[in-house]
Amino acid sequence: EDQVTQSPEALRLQEGESSSLNCSYTVSGLRGLFWYRQDPGKGPEFLFTLYSAGEEKEKERLKATLTKKESFLHITAPKPEDSATYLCAVQAASNAGNMLTFGGGTRLMVKP
Amino acid sequence: DAGVTQSPTHLIKTRGQQVTLRCSPISGHKSVSWYQQVLGQGPQFIFQYYEKEERGRGNFPDRFSARQFPNYSSELNVNALLLGDSALYLCASSWGQGMANEQFFGPGTRLTVL
Numbered sequence: 311e312d313q314v315t316q317s318p319e320a321l322r323l324q325e326g327e328s329s330s331l332n333c334s335y336t337v338s339g340l341r342g343l344f345w346y347r348q349d350p351g352k353g354p355e356f357l358f359t360l361y362s363a364g365e366e367k368e369k370e371r372l373k374a375t376l377t378k379k380e381s382f383l384h385i386t387a388p389k390p391e392d393s394a395t396y397l398c399a400v401q402a403a404s405n406a407g408n409m410l411t412f413g414g415g416t417r418l419m420v421k422p
Numbered sequence: 423d424a425g426v427t428q429s430p431t432h433l434i435k436t437r438g439q440q441v442t443l444r445c446s447p448i449s450g451h452k453s454v455s456w457y458q459q460v461l462g463q464g465p466q467f468i469f470q471y472y473e474k475e476e477r478g479r480g481n482f483p484d485r486f487s488a489r490q491f492p493n494y495s496s497e498l499n500v501n502a503l504l505l506g507d508s509a510l511y512l513c514a515s516s517w518g519q520g521m522a523n524e525q526f527f528g529p530g531t532r533l534t535v536l
Contacts (some may be wrong), residue, residue, distance in 0.1 A: 314464075353426075353512050354465070361522060365427025371433035397464055401522050408453055408516055408525060409479030412464030 312337045312402050316413035323388055331383040331396055331416045336420050339403030343381050344410065345374050346397040354397055388420045416419075424449070427516050434534045435503050443531045446457030453477075454496040455525065456488055457512040463496035465470045465512055471496055472519040500533075508535045 315334045323329055330420065342361050346354035358367045360376040367374050371392065373384040383396055395417045399410040427446045428492050435441050440489075453472040457465035470478035471490035480507050490496045500507055514525040 316464075344522075344525070351510075351530075351532070352528045356524050356526055359522060359524055393460075399464070405478065405520075407470040407472070408455055408519065408521075408523075409467045409470060409478045409480070410455075410457075410465075410525065411467070412457075412512075414462075414464050 312400060312411040313413055314398055314400055314413035315418050316396075316398050318416060319340070319414065320417040323385075323418070325389055325420055325422050326387045328384070328386045330385070330389070331418070333381040333383070333398030333413055334379060335381070335398075336379075337400045337402045337411070337412075341401045341403045341405075343376055344399045344401070345381070345383055346399065348397055348415070350395075357396075385418070387420075390420045390422050392403045393407050393418055393420045426513055426526055428513050428528040428531050430531060431529070432532045432534075434536065435536050437503055437505060439503050439535075440499065440508045441503060441533060443500075443511050443513075443533075444495065445498070445513030445515075445528060446495045447513075448526055449514040451517045451526075452494050453516045453519055454490055454494065455514045455516075456496070456498045457514065457527075458482075459510040459512055459530070466469075468498070477519060498513075505533045505535050508533060 346403040356372040455470040456468040460466040467480040
């Protein structure tokens with residue numbers, strides 16, 4: 311069974327204090343790993359797709375990396391507007407469809 | 423371009439009732455997936471449809487059903503509502519099938535069962 315575990319569950323940062331969010335996964339053949347941002351009461355907003363170990367992608371203050379067992383979302387010099395829940399999801403090659411298996415998310419709070 | 427749209431935004435039902443949620447995918451996208459997100463948890467996969475055929479089903483009871491129309495829009499039906507069905511129901515669209523292409527989510531329908 312595919313599993314995704316995110317840590318920490320919640321993270322409080324001061325503005326400008328860089329940190330990393332972790333996503334550990336077990337999957338029967340990784341087709342892709344996805345990062346989303348979700349604001350309260352809204353749908354998840356797509357951030358990145360990573361396909362193979364060693365791959366990295368960046369967008370503004372966010373950088374996502376991937377190994378064979380985990381992915382990290384690095385946040386550099388965060389701002390209060392980066393406060394949100396960050397979700398990690400995997401798509402397994404064993405699935406014929408597009409099913410995503412999500413982790414529980416990390417709630418990030420950035421204080422000014 | 424318009425993103426994924428869902429209706430209604432909010433819905434309040436009582437136990438035992440039936441509900442229908444609607445989703446319109448991004449133009450050109452042929453795949454629609456449905457997820458249930460309980461407060462404080464990650465989304466959980468319910469169904470996926472591609473070209474009007476069911477291509478995946480999550481671990482949900484038969485009270486949950488869905489379909490996709492020729493214009494690729496989709497409906498999710500839930501019968502005999504239980505209190506535990508209260509959640510945010512999300513629709514995601516993507517253009518392909520069986521590939522790790524990006525899935526884009528709509529704003530969700532907040533269902534409250536009293």
